[in-house]
Amino acid sequence: MTWETVIGIETHVQLSTKTKLFSRASTTFGQNPNTNVNLIDCGLPGVLPSVNKEAFYKAIRFGLAIGAKINQTSIFDRKNYFYPDLPKGYQITQMDLPIVLGGSVEIKTKEGTKIINVTRAHLEEDAGKSIHDEFDGYSAIDLNRAGTPLLEIVSEPEISNAKEAVAYMKALHQLVTFLDISDGKMSQGSLRCDANVSIKKKGETKLGTRTEIKNINSFKFIEKAINFEINRQIKELENANSITQETRLYDSMKDETRPMRSKEFANDYRYFPEPDLLPVVISDKELKKIKETFPELPKEKLNRYVDEYKIPDNDAKILSSSKSLADFFEVSLENVEDKGLLAKFLVGDISSLLNKELIEINESNLTPENISKLINLISDGTISGKIAKVILDKTWKKGSKPEEIIEKEGLTQISDDKEIKKIIEQILKENSNQVKAYLAGKEKLFGFFVGQVMKLTQGKANPKTVNSILKEKLKK
Amino acid sequence: MDKKTVTTICYLARLKIDKEKAQKIENDLEAIIELISKLQNIDTSNVEPLYNPLEKTALKHNDVIDSDNRKEKFLDNAPSSNEDYFLVPRVME
Known part of the structure; x- marks a missing residue:
């Protein structure tokens, strides 16, 4: 049986702003735990978020670069779920009116170039960091990352294999670094992706059941994780099993994906318009300024x-x-x-x-x-x-x-003619047989003499001087 | 609205309710939904969605750091913490 793979990728890009998306706390990486946190990031009741101008400008720059529609009025929505690294009990994200709509990215593989369409790109806040294995019976929470602006870029399911997925991620990496909207440091989580993978019989129009591989943060792992997942799904289907729609994690040590512990209930995020934030409007003047200061690609x-x-x-x-x-x-x-x-x-x-x-x-x-x-x-x-x-x-x-x-x-080059002449004379004397052979027409030996000079001077002789003196000496 | 839906909603909102109250909540929610659902009869196909009742737009803050480190205060106020972290019952994936 021949199978076809369908992949869609959600990429999270940390925008390189100085402050958070909804507060003016610093976003600097690698600070002591819980120091880059203010009242808003910690989700204390009674505080109001405000939006970061620069995060919008950076998101718009991305939109313009991929030929997307910029929604000059965009709104935020509230996505409800409980997890300790999300202190408010909800994430503020964009659902109905994202800042960037549509557009496309060109990718290059050995098979040539291909256009991958982008569905949308929206702004949202990052969560904090949980450490699960250091404190007995506890998970430890660091909220420094909480509220860092993310641009989530959602691709259409138009990627056909792991190589294309890597090429797509590389194209995005190049784009966001050149646009100067992210440092692109994957090892620090500045660019990470979730891959939705499904397979179907060749020619079949209906999509197969997909699984989502979460949080892949290197080009190498994207390729490995997707290839593992494709093979796993093919095996399941060829053994007449079905694919369960689920979220999986890639374990790079074992080179496998496995399901994340399933939740007791299916998640229901109960999105609704974020009541703490008014619609964000980007004026024509602002848009014009962003276009005028567009970085060189x-x-x-x-x-x-x-x-x-x-x-x-x-x-x-x-x-x-x-x-x-x-x-x-x-x-x-x-x-x-x-x-x-x-x-x-x-x-x-x-x-x-x-x-x-x-x-x-x-x-x-x-x-x-x-x-x-x-x-x-x-x-x-x-x-x-x-x-x-x-x-x-x-x-x-x-x-x-x-x-x-x-x-x-003591590595300075020897360009002193006298000194080089002396060395050359010594070499010609020590290698009289080669000199004879050279003079008899074996001109290839010229390189041998140069090599000897370099050996004796530990590579410090000026090659130009060596060449000209050698030529002169060997004429006679 | 049935018992199962009420249970699900309460779970999602992390609310604990006792069984006697569940019936009352079920009835109340039923009544509320019935009242609100009258709105469904209005044709809104030509009406722009209202995202916020205030006819204003958001102020955007400049990307300049303005925040002081209140780590100790925050950690002191948490139900459980050590010198660096908030500590919560272990969650594993």
């Missing part, structure tokens, strides 16, 4: 890098695909003459280090100051490209300054 960056800095197309493409890399490039290049070399270094050596550790450049020890200094040291001939790699390795590990590493390790 990857395609525009790519063109600018090629036109303005003469960066080769391929390098520019890689630089402009990641917000953190593009930011790093743009800060570094202010102090760098040879912008092409900077680009090449970022795309080559630095990117491979980043890929090896699967981190973004802003999570590494590298700083634009150190890298621009390093590039300038190569350009002015102080160090060779080879030494630059040694220095990169050290600044990568400890964040130390290139000039300090050079001084400490």
Whole structure:
């Protein structure tokens, strides 16, 4: 039997505002527990929420970027449920009139590009954090995250496999970081998703029963969790069992999904218009200002890098695909003459280090100051490209300054003609057989001599000087 | 309105009610729904939904932090807490 998979994804994006959606408490990550909490976040009776202007502006920016309709009047609704990390007993969210309606996201996989339509994107408050395993018999609650603005982006069920799901999440990640509406740090929960997965017989128009995999927070786990779930559902149906509509959790240690403990009763959120908040209106003037201050997106960056800095197309493409890399490039290049070399270094050596550790450049020890200094040291001939790699390795590990590493390790390039001449003469003397062979026409040996010089100088000889002196010496 | 619905509603609202009262609540809710359901007879197909009876719109606050740390006070007021956290009966998923 051939099966088809249907996936819809709900993505929660933490918006990078300084304050919460309904209060002016700080949203800074990693603070001591329960310090970023005020009367509103803790759900004390008698307090009134107010809405965060910036959260709306960021949500609108997303809407405009995906070609959606912006509801200039939007309202909040109350979603009722009891859970300790939600102190009010309800979550304030948008149901009837979300800020963003429709739009679409383009994804790229090996099979080509595909458009995934977005149903809606709405603002809501995040819950606090529960810790279940540290205190005997208790769950501990930290309300620092309670009230942090979330943009929930709901896709149409148009995703056909795990690879497309990953591509969709990557596209959203790129979008929200370039729009500067979220830091996109998945390890900190700034971008997480729930995947609704169902399967049906090929050609069948009726959708199968779906399950929802909750709270997946890495690209790798999205793919694994969905693939596990697809295979599980196929097995169930092929054994003539039925699929239960339920919420499941992905366990990355065991690489499996399993049902969350079922509630005694089905949830009934009893949504109704939030009486504590008036409709939120975005004026034409506000909308115009958001459009005018729209940040540069990857395609525009790519063109600018090629036109303005003469960066080769391929390098520019890689630089402009990641917000953190593009930011790093743009800060570094202010102090760098040879912008092409900077680009090449970022795309080559630095990117491979980043890929090896699967981190973004802003999570590494590298700083634009150190890298621009390093590039300038190569350009002015102080160090060779080879030494630059040694220095990169050290600044990568400890964040130390290139000039300090050079001084400490004595890595300055030897450009002194006399000194290099002396070394070359010594090498030619020690390798008289190779010299003979070279002079007899075995010109490939030139590289051998260069290699010997580099070996003797530990890579510190200026390659240009070495080449020209060698050529001259070997003529005679 | 029947007993089961009343039980469900009370559970969702985390209300404990004794059995004698359940019948009275059932009757009361029945009467309320009957009264309200008169509204269903009105044709509202051309009426915009009213989201709020006040004809005003929300004030939006600027994204500037204005909050002091009242952790100790909050934790002191909780039924159960330690130096860092609110403690609640264990919930597991």
